[in-house]
Amino acid sequence: MTIAIIGTGNMAKGLAGVFSKAGYSVTFGSRDAAKAHEAARELGGTVSGADITSAAGNSDIVVLAVPFEAAGDAIAAASGLEGKIVIDITNPLTADYSGLTIGHSTSAGEEIQKLAPRAKVVKAFNTIFASVLQAGGKVGDRPTTVFIAGDDQTAIDTVEAVASKSGFVPVQVGALSVSRYLEPVAGLNIQLGYMRGFGTDIAPTWQTAA
Numbered sequence: 001m002t003i004a005i006i007g008t009g010n011m012a013k014g015l016a017g018v019f020s021k022a023g024y025s026v027t028f029g030s031r032d033a034a035k036a037h038e039a040a041r042e043l044g045g046t047v048s049g050a051d052i053t054s055a056a057g058n059s060d061i062v063v064l065a066v067p068f069e070a071a072g073d074a075i076a077a078a079s080g081l082e083g084k085i086v087i088d089i090t091n092p093l094t095a096d097y098s099g100l101t102i103g104h105s106t107s108a109g110e111e112i113q114k115l116a117p118r119a120k121v122v123k124a125f126n127t128i129f130a131s132v133l134q135a136g137g138k139v140g141d142r143p144t145t146v147f148i149a150g151d152d153q154t155a156i157d158t159v160e161a162v163a164s165k166s167g168f169v170p171v172q173v174g175a176l177s178v179s180r181y182l183e184p185v186a187g188l189n190i191q192l193g194y195m196r197g198f199g200t201d202i203a204p205t206w207q208t209a210a
């Protein structure tokens, strides 16, 4: 299973680290291939770098680790992502993180599916801070929860298997439209982490009695 990560920022590096440690072949795709090579060199292991078109074209799964507003550009650079499993990690936040720019009747997940209609878009990892991923994906010694939403069950199961093998606790939450709930959860995580003093070594999970 090969994974392309579009972007070379904080989330891209965090996810590349946990996926490569789990044994996946990971390629950064950047607008500047030299930047992708440099990010790959920093991480070492099975990580490589390329331009966006070839990174996406040569991978089974493509992670969009770009700002929500840049998703259209990234999808265009990746030649539309036809048939690919696309993991959308974005949160459509205002510049000051005080709210979401879209919601209630749509979500970043659904808008990205519209931008890449032939891809199988799965929402995941949007509620985990990059710093938690860069520290290995755990909060303290506890594995973090990955909430997974999508409309294609095979794609959901594939992302669940990747998350599980990478040391996370996956929770399937339903259709891609459930991103309307997942994106505000990320907003609450930011509110607690940055505005309420919890810091960024936190992650939302769901408790059950059993």
Ligand SMILES: NC(=O)c1ccc[n+]([C@@H]2O[C@H](COP(=O)([O-])OP(=O)(O)OC[C@H]3O[C@@H](n4cnc5c(N)ncnc54)[C@H](OP(=O)(O)O)[C@@H]3O)[C@@H](O)[C@H]2O)c1
Binding pocket: 006, 007, 008, 009, 010, 011, 012, 029, 030, 031, 032, 035, 036, 064, 065, 066, 067, 068, 070, 073, 074, 089, 090, 091, 092, 093, 125, 126, 127, 128, 129, 130, 131, 186
């Ligand atoms: N940071 C977090 O803790 C966190 C947590 C959960 C979810 N998220 C979400 O994850 C996404 C990435 O966040 P981040 O913190 O990693 O951001 P970041 O550090 O700013 O990195 C974003 C990356 O997006 C790429 N990019 C920007 N504009 C682009 C364009 N027009 N076309 C193609 N690529 C473009 C850039 O890569 P190149 O310059 O190499 O092309 C850049 O490195 C965001 O949607 C954010 O909401 C972030």
